[in-house]
Amino acid sequence: MVSPPHEAMHRIFQHDPGLFSRVSRFLGVDIPTPVKATALPTDLTETNPVERRVDTLLRLETADRGPFLLAVEAQGKKHPDKPASWAYYTAYLWTKYRLPTALLVVCQDHATARWAQQPVSCGPPQLPTLTVQPLVAGPHNMPVITDPEEARADLVLASLAAITHAAEPDVGAILKALSTALRDAPEDIAKPLIEFTAQGLAKRPAKNLWRNLVAVDLSFYKSYLAEEVRKEVRKEVRDEVRDEVRDEVRDEVRKEVQDEALTQGEARRAAADVLAVLAERGLTVSEAVRERIGSCDDPEILSRWLRRAVTASTAEEVVAGA
Template identity: 60%
Template sequence: MVNPPHEAMHHIFRHDLHLFSRLKDVLGLPLPDAVEAVVLPNDLTETRPVERRVDTLLRLDSAQDGSLLLAIEAQGRKDPSKPASWAYYVSYLWTKYGLPTVLLVVCQDRATAEWAALPVSSGPAYMPTLSVRPIVVGPHNMPVITDPAKAAEDLALATLSAVTHAGDPDIGAILKALSTALRDVPENVADPIIEFTAQGLSKRPAQELWRTLVAVDLSFYKSYLAEEIRDEGRAEGKAEGRAQASADAILLVLEQRGLDVSDDVRARVTGCDDPETLRGWLARAVTAVSAEEIFAEE
């Protein structure tokens, strides 16, 4: 089932066609520097009424090594049927285009990433006719980018880092670095990064933190997400639900960072119903050295 995190994990490679080539230092692989990258049709449907679609398909052209195909799959959970589908994709693309094909699987949790990285053969163990050995990107090998300067050097890589580390205890610092880096870039550059990050964090606690950072750090942008946040803030009848979500996000960030949250802090956070105050506390929770420090400026 297609969902926002699924779309973000592979669409970021369409947004920045050279992102894969720049992963060579991260993955420790001798990847070629693509001279040109082309988005190809992702429809792998046969003439029979069986529809098969790879999430994203790119052709990478290198002056030194010629061309190769990059099939990108976003995988949210373990699925025993997937290796066979991946084998089909690679075989079909090899047959159709006559080009070497690389399969890249992007995951958001370590268990799924480790499962996806396991080699699977279609034949018996003593005669592996076809083996699937995908390259896997996930929280186990993506860099944790918490320095705004580093994030600014490669916004697409910083976005992929944020999406794949959506459940990481450092996600607050990762998102803060990204939102800070976006302050100094043109709006047309920042907008897709804002949306990809929001999609990638969908249905996770970190999404509320990202929404708050967009509203506070990037308030001058007019992206869909930023406007949605402001509309929600003005809508009557939603204040209580928004306050509860913000309070939950504050406590989650503090706890995931290993800070001791006293009963007094918890009571003060959950008892507050002012959206602006809660946003300020949430922004400070990312870098505070103690839970009490989020109230320091008051």
């Protein structure tokens, strides 16, 4: 299943094909800025039923070195079958288009990046025949852009920096710099970068930070992400109100229970006082009268009975007429 980070890591190069030449300087190679770029079909399926697709495929043309193909693969984790697939991609593209073919693998963690950049040969050790060693962009070599001015100078690179550093400690500062830089950007420029960044962060904790930054720093901006943030804020407010109401109801119920318990306690004590006075005076108390006094839960009536018990001739007079 294709994940949002996977899509963001390669589609950002479709969005700005010139990004590769700017990224290349961090990878130790010098790729001229293309004067023309064409997105090519990514389907590498042959006549057999095996389907093979590269993530992003671009035909880049430079002023002094001629055209070449760039295949971009997003790699979220190590996979033993991938080097063979990459070898197939590059060989097939070279054969089909008769153009030099470069392979760029974009990663979000150091372990996957180290694995991806190791050369893999399809032949035995003494006969390497075809060796695949892609360029790899990841947290180990992508710039940490924490200055809004630096981010403003290359917004797409700053977005890629945020995506590749999604799990790194510096991602918060990168995201803040990017959101600050995007304040002044036209909506048609800001919109795809905001959403590429959101996709690239996926379910990582940094996505919540990015959502908050979008909601605060880019409150003017309207996109699915901003609307999603607003919906969640509204839901949180509704939940808070509901919780407050629930707390109020719970407090009222608790008070009612406490009051009821207090009233019942007072009634029991008052009934006991009435019976004690009658016993102290030596008056006979029938079971019916005792039951009536003991079952009364009205403190006012019991208080009246207590006063009567002091002067009444019989226990029946105490409860007569309530």
